[in-house]
Amino acid sequence: MMLFKKKEEVFDPYTVEQCNRCNKDSKRKFKEGDYIFKMTEKCPSCGNGQMMITKIFGEVSK
Ligand SMILES: [Zn+2]
Incomplete structure (x- = not known):
């Protein structure tokens, strides 16, 4: 099977945390x-x- 190669993008993974008391997220x-x-x-x-x-x-890294 031939795969069509697109321009490769690199993704940086991020994590979001949230507080169960004050709901602050980071x-x-x-x-x-x-x-x-x-x-x-x-x-x-x-x-x-x-x-x-x-x-x-994931966010595309620049
Ligand atoms: Zn908090």
């Missing part, structure tokens, strides 16, 4: 082992909440 570079609904760290904003990964996506 975007950072994807790290090995990240997955949706994974609890990560204490919220740096309110100090009480728990940050949870809500989204993982």
Whole structure:
């Protein structure tokens, strides 16, 4: 099977975390082992909440 080769684009993976208390979200570079609904760290904003990964996506890097 012949594959039509398009111009190659490189995607950078990103992870979005959200606090379950204050709903503050933050975007950072994807790290090995990240997955949706994974609890990560204490919220740096309110100090009480728990940050949870809500989204993982790729952005075309420039
Ligand atoms: Zn918070």
